Amino acid sequence: MTPSTEAPRSPHLLILGGTTEARRLAEALDARPHGGPRVTTSLAGRVARPALPPGEVRVGGFGGPEGLADWLRAHRVTALIDATHPFAATISFNAARAAASAHVPLLALRRPSWTPADGDNWHGVGSLEEAADALTGLRARRVFLTTGRTGLSAFAGRGEGMWFLVRSVDAPEPPYPARMENLLDRGPFTLDGEREVLRRYTIDVVVTKESGGEATAPKLTAAREAGLPVVVVRRPPVPEGVTEVATPAEALAWLDRRT
CATH class of the missing domain: 3.40.50.720 (NAD(P)-binding Rossmann-like Domain)
Incomplete structure (x- = not known):
């Protein structure tokens, strides 16, 4: 050979x-x-x-x-x-x-993955579409949407009178919610900064993907402190x-x- x-x-x-x-x-x-x-x-x-x-x-x-x-x-x-x-x-x-x-x-x-702590009010869902549906049941009015700039079409046309604060690294492209403000920012985020976002924009519901890690976790602590529900999209x-x-x-x- x-x-x-x-x-x-x-x-x-x-x-x-x-x-x-x-x-x-x-x-x-x-x-x-x-x-x-x-x-x-x-x-x-x-x-x-x-x-x-x-x-x-x-x-x-x-x-x-x-x-x-x-x-x-x-x-x-x-x-x-x-x-x-x-x-x-x-x-x-x-x-x-x-x-x-x-x-x-x-x-x-x-x-x-993130795990809920005492005092958390998490609502687990399987998709962005399910997250949009959950907002109606929670009677959300002012939503902090931290799922990124893609997939916003799931929230377009949902919830008459609902307003969204969308945080993303780059500006999103339509379709997206009609009543929306875009907050351009990149993590890591601080707890004090997340507290200020919730206060300044009078947020009543937070929506997030269960991405895990420390860079974006402070929003969960801030929401817990404020007694706000968090809609959490589970990982695929x-x-x-x-x-x-x-x-x-x-x-x-x-x-x-x-x-």
Whole structure:
């Protein structure tokens, strides 16, 4: 038998990013004194001025799971870490299919979920549409909508007389609620700042996605202190069979076992 002359692949990590955790992982790898794998971070391109991580950065989609699998093969990727937002379900399922097709190890880096504390008045729902329905039952009048700039069509035309404060990094595009004010801001947010938002805009209901993490959690504490109900959109399911960790440190340990 003729021995293979193909050179072993040098480590190349692709991070599906756009989150604080993804950026911290890239920073930790970049700070290692003896170097590490080649790191490429992929960003979806939905934010106009994202905070860029160190290393190589690509922006834009891959063209579905087949396109991502082709990219993994073409760029000789040896490990894939899905560190996207917990609600980026499409790319997570695409990543699982692509990794299986290209025979690349896959890890999901997901920040821990929020859990209610004593005094919280949470109303769990399965979608933005269900969140909009819940506002009617809560007799909401002034809603702090913290679900981002996409998906606002679920709230358009809902609740006659209802007013929305929409907080997002970039300005939203229609369709969105007719009675709306856009608050352009980027986390992390402070507890004092969230208290002031609720007070200044006389908010009576908060709507959020269950994204987890510390950067946007102060609004939950502020709502609890003010006795306000919070409509919480539950996370979508994650692909079965994918190993999941909660911190960049755990992701580094997983990566070290494969290099």
